[in-house]
Amino acid sequence: QVQxxxxxxxxxxxxxxxxxxxxxxxxxxxxxxxxxxxxxxxKQRELVAxxxxxxxxxxxxxxxxxxxISRDNAxxxxxxxxxxxxxxxxxxxxxxxxxxxxxxxxxxxxxQVTVSS
Numbered sequence: 383q384v385q386x387x388x389x390x391x392x393x394x395x396x397x398x399x400x401x402x403x404x405x406x407x408x409x410x411x412x413x414x415x416x417x418x419x420x421x422x423x424x425k426q427r428e429l430v431a432x433x434x435x436x437x438x439x440x441x442x443x444x445x446x447x448x449x450x451i452s453r454d455n456a457x458x459x460x461x462x463x464x465x466x467x468x469x470x471x472x473x474x475x476x477x478x479x480x481x482x483x484x485x486x487x488x489x490x491x492x493x494q495v496t497v498s499s
Contacts, residue, residue: 383408383409383488384406384407384408384409384410384412384413384479384481384488385406385407385408385488386404386405386406386477386478386479386488386489386490387404387405387407387490387491388402388403388404388475388476388477388490388491388492388493389402389403389405389493390402390403390493391475391493391494391495392494392495392496393496393497393498394467394495394496394497394498395497395498396467396468396469396497396498396499397466397467398467398497399463399464399465399466399467400464400467400495401461401462401463401464402418402461402462402464402475402477402493402495403459403460403461404416404418404459404460404461404462404477404490405457405458405459406458406459406460406479407458409481410458412481412482413435413479413480413481414434414435414480414481414482414485415432415433415434415435415479415480416432416433416453416460416477416478416479416480417429417430417431417432417433417451417460417477417478417480418430418431418432418451418460418462418475418476418477418478419475419476419478420471420473420474420475420476420495421473421474421476421492422470422472422473422474425473427476428442429442430442430445430449430462430475431445431449431450431451431462432451432478433451433452433453433460439451444470445464445471448464448465448466448467449462449463449464449465450462450463450465451463460477462475464495467495467497468497469497469498469499470497471495471497472495472496472497473495474492474493474494474495475492475493475494475495476489476490476492476493477489477490478490
């Protein structure tokens with residue numbers, strides 16, 4: 383079992399920045415990759431950014447150049463630095479961990495990010 387706790391959401395004006403944090407606990411040695419997804423009202427949940435155990439990253443095209451995913455292994459925490467935020471970035475952001483040989487998905491509770499125009 384892996385537990386994920388997110389923090390750092392909030393309300394920000396367009397052009398501003400926020401940093402999301404996701405602290406993992408439990409069977410963290412089994413985690414293969416972690417990432418951030420988001421879901422806006424009426425839309426499907428979509429991948430924003432992910433980072434593998436080896437440090438490889440990938441980003442949605444819509445956030446490339448604006449968002450950066452990183453991790454602190456000592457703190458078992460993954461971060462999402464979001465710069466140049468746009469109103470269309472408004473969504474609930476969920477931390478995700480993929481763990482174990484079968485790639486089981488664990489999810490955090492979600493944190494709201496609202497970008498005002």
